Amino acid sequence: MFKLVALDLDGTIVEFNIPFNLIRERLGIRDGFILERILQERDEKRKAEMLKILIEFELESARNAKLVLYAKELLELLRKKKIIHGIVTRNSRRSVEIIAERFDLNFDFVISREDAKPKPSEEPIRMLIEKFKVESNETLVVGDFLFDLIAGKKARAKTALIVHRRNSNMLENFKPYADYIFYSLRELAEFLGGKNDS
Ligand SMILES: [Mg+2]
Numbered sequence: 361m362f363k364l365v366a367l368d369l370d371g372t373i374v375e376f377n378i379p380f381n382l383i384r385e386r387l388g389i390r391d392g393f394i395l396e397r398i399l400q401e402r403d404e405k406r407k408a409e410m411l412k413i414l415i416e417f418e419l420e421s422a423r424n425a426k427l428v429l430y431a432k433e434l435l436e437l438l439r440k441k442k443i444i445h446g447i448v449t450r451n452s453r454r455s456v457e458i459i460a461e462r463f464d465l466n467f468d469f470v471i472s473r474e475d476a477k478p479k480p481s482e483e484p485i486r487m488l489i490e491k492f493k494v495e496s497n498e499t500l501v502v503g504d505f506l507f508d509l510i511a512g513k514k515a516r517a518k519t520a521l522i523v524h525r526r527n528s529n530m531l532e533n534f535k536p537y538a539d540y541i542f543y544s545l546r547e548l549a550e551f552l553g554g555k556n557d558s
Contacts, residue, residue, distance in 0.1 A: 362518070362552065363494045365438055366471075366485060368503030369449040372522050373431045373545075374459055376421040376451075383417050395450055395478060415452055422451075422458040428524075430545040435465060437549050444468045444492050448485065450478040450507070480507040482514035489515065502548065506530070509537035520548060 370376040380394060387410050389397050394414060401407040438445040446469035447456055453472040459465065469488060476484040489496055501512030502520045504527050512519035521538035522545065523531060535541070542548040 361498070362443060362500045363498040364488060364492055365443055365445040365500045365502060365552070366448045366488055366512075366517075367445065368479075368505070368508045369447050369451055369456060369459065370425075371504035371524065371527065372428065372502060372508075373435075373447070373465075374425040374427055374463075376418070376425045376455075378417060378421045383414060386413050386417075395473070415454070418451055418455050419458065422455040423462075425459060425462075427463050428545055430549065432463070432465075434545045434549045434552075435467075437553055439466070441552065443552065444494070446470055446488075447472075448479065448488070448501070448508075448511070449473070478507075479503075479511035480514070482511050485511050485515035485517055489517070500552075506534055506537065509534060513537055522548065 367373055370378065383394055384390070387394065398407060398410045398414060401410060435445065446467035448471045449456060450473050453470065453474050456470050456472055460467065471484040471487065476487055485499065485501055489499055496516040497518060499515070499517035500520055501508060501517045502522060503509060504522045504524060509519045509521060518539045519537060520540040520542060521534050523541060523543050527534070540551065542551065
C-alpha cells in the first residue's frame with residue numbers, strides 16, 4: 361500500500377526531552393514556537409545567536425535521547441518490506457546524525473531544517489514524493505504532533521498520528537488531520553506489515 365514512509369524524529373522514533381521552557385527563557389521568548397520565532401528574527405546577528413543556543417540544547421538532548429520502544433523493529437520491517445523510509449524533522453541534521461550513530465539506525469533519506477522549510481510546510485514531503493517518484497497517496501507521514509499531520513495533508517499524503525503519554529491530551533485537536541491513529545510503533549509496524557503482505 362505505502363511505498364514511502366516519512367518519520368518524524370522527536371517523540372516518534374526517539375524521545376529528546378528538549379527543555380523548551382528553558383530555551384525560551386534563554387532566548388527571551390515568551391510564547392510561540394521557538395524555531396518560528398528564530399526564523400522570523402530580522403536582525404541576522406541576533407538570529408544566528410539564537411539558533412546557536414537552540415542547537416546547543418538540541419545536541420545535548422540528542423546525546424541523551426532514548427529510542428522509542430519498537431523503533432528499531434519498525435525500521436527493520438520497513439527495510440525488509442523495501443518501503444523507502446527516513447526522517448523528516450524540524451531539528452538539525454547534526455541531531456539526526458547523533459541519533460543514527462548512537463542507535464545504529466539507517467535511513468534512506470533525512471530531511472532536516474537545513475534542507476527544506478520545516479513542517480508544517482509541506483515542502484519536505486513534496487521533495488520526497490518528487491525525488492523518489494512515488495504518488496502522494498502511496499506516501500505515509502508519521503508523527504506525534506499537529507505539524508507532522510498538516511505537512512502530510514498539504515502534500516496530499518496519508519498521515520499517521522502516534523499517540524503517547526505527552527500528546528494524548530491534544531488528541532482531539534490532532535484527530536481531524538490523521539488518517540490513522542496508532543498507540544505504539546508496534547501497532548504501526550503491524551499495520552504496515554499486514555497491508556504489504558499481499
Ligand atoms: Mg515530534
